[in-house]
Every structure is written in C-alpha cells, then in structure tokens.
Amino acid sequence: MITAIVSITVQPDRIPEVAQAIADLDGVRRVYSVTGDVDLIAVVSVRRHEDLAEVIADRIGKVEGILDTATNIAFAEYASRDLGEGFSLGENPEL
Template sequence: MINAIVLIHAEARRIPETAQAVADIDGVDKVYSCAGDIDLIAIVRVRDHAKIAEVVTEGINKVDGVSRTATHIAFQSYSSADVEAGFSIGE
C-alpha cells in the first residue's frame, strides 16, 4: 500500500464542506482540519503511484473550495511502538 500526505489550502468559508467532499473520494483514508498554514491534510492510501495521481488531480484538486495542494509520498513509517519493539528482548 502506498501512502501519500496531501496538504490542502481551502477557502476558509468552505472548510467543513471541502473536508467532507475530500473524505468522500475513493482512496482518501482520512482528512484532518488543522491550524497553521495548511487548512486540511488528507491521507491517501492506494495500491500504486498512478492511483495517487488520479486521486489528487482528478479528485481532490477538483473539489469546490480547494485552492491549492501539495502532495508528499511516504517512504517509511515510524511509531513509538515500532521503536520499542526493536529494542525489546523476548518480553
């Protein structure tokens, strides 16, 4: 599975509707509204790189209220549980 993080700039007055429309796109796993320079963050989970392009360009970028996106493809995930498991010895 390929994961991508899509940073979304949206029209302020339409953030809730835009977030829901993005969340309804096939391939979008989650959408977070957030404070700061970015209005929404979408987590895209798909089987191949071509599908990421389709989800972003044909889906997210065409949602009313989306003004700009930046897509970042994840290579490796890390979590505190992964680090702890790597250092545990048969507990």
C-alpha cells in the same frame, strides 16, 4: 500500499464542506482539519503510484473551494513501538 499526505489550502468559508467532500472520495483514508500553514491534511492510500494522480489531481484537486495542495509521499511508516525500539538500539546500559 502507497500512502501520500496531502496538505490542502481551502477557502475559509468552505472548510467543512471541502473536508467532507474529500473524505468521501475513494482512496482517501482520513481528512484532518489542522492549524498552521494549511487548512486540511488528507491521508491517501492507493495500491499503485499511478493511482495517486487519479486520486489527488483528478479527484481532490477538483473539489470546489480548494486553493492549493502539496503532496508528500511516505516511504516508511513507524509506530510508537517501532520508534522506541529504534532509539534503544546501541544503548549501553553501563553508561
């Protein structure tokens, strides 16, 4: 699976409606309302890179009320257990 994280700026009075419209789209796994520079974060999962354009540009980008988007494509995923193991590599218990 290919995962993309889409940061979305929305007209302030449309955030709940836009969030729900995006959450209802095929390929969108989750939508979060967030603080900071953007209003929403959408997590998109697709099988092929070509499918990203369809979901992000053709579906998400056409939801009424969206002002701007920025997309980051994930290339590795880490769970909390993975991070703990990664940080323990090379530890010297004698130090």
